Amino acid sequence: MIERGQVVKIKSGFARVRIERHSACGSCGKCGMTEKQKHADFYVENTLSAAVGDVVEINIPDANTAGLAFVGYILPLIPALILFFVSLACKWQVWLSILLFFVGLTLGFAVVALIDKLRKHKWTQSPTMQSIITVSNSEEKTKTEINNISNKGENENEQN
Numbered sequence: 345m346i347e348r349g350q351v352v353k354i355k356s357g358f359a360r361v362r363i364e365r366h367s368a369c370g371s372c373g374k375c376g377m378t379e380k381q382k383h384a385d386f387y388v389e390n391t392l393s394a395a396v397g398d399v400v401e402i403n404i405p406d407a408n409t410a411g412l413a414f415v416g417y418i419l420p421l422i423p424a425l426i427l428f429f430v431s432l433a434c435k436w437q438v439w440l441s442i443l444l445f446f447v448g449l450t451l452g453f454a455v456v457a458l459i460d461k462l463r464k465h466k467w468t469q470s471p472t473m474q475s476i477i478t479v480s481n482s483e484e485k486t487k488t489e490i491n492n493i494s495n496k497g498e499n500e501n502e503q504n
Contacts, residue, residue: 345404346474349386351394359390359473361402386471394476401474415459420452 349363364383386402394400427448431441 345406346401347404348399348401348477351396351398351400352385354390354394354396357390358387359394359400361386361388361400361471361473363402388471388473390473392473392476394473399477401477402471403474404471415456419456420449423452423455424448 347363349361351359352362353360362383362385365381386404388400388402392400424445425448427444428441431444
């Protein structure tokens with residue numbers, strides 16, 4: 345999903361881009377905006393050297409919600425259910441089966457926390473800056489010289 349927003353802050357090579365809610369905006373949740381919010385802020389690597397006040401286009405990738413739901417809800421249940429059914433198969437007391445279920449659930453959430461730490465809390469791709477749009481004299485000018493220069497350089501390398 346490509347959205348336009350205004351750069352409201354630059355810090356450490358990242359731009360905070362504010363996306364305003366549009367009248368055609370639904371409640372798909374891709375941008376993380378709830379129905380009551382009027383805007384959402386995204387932290388985007390400032391690869392195009394945008395300045396505060398510039399209007400930019402950013403690409404917000406689709407999240408794999410099924411995969412995220414599996415990791416958050418189903419993965420913790422797997423060790424819990426295994427321990428529970430093993431204890432039932434061994435004909436242990438019911439209270440011990442329930443206790444083992446909660447031990448397995450705790451173990452499952454610990455595994456999810458470990459996976460989250462190993463992935464450095466990055467479960468989806470980050471938004472990327474596509475182009476800088478500046479508004480002057482009621483005309484929109486796209487400031488994509490950086491992209492054009494890099495594309496020309498690639499084309500020249502291909503020709504050589």
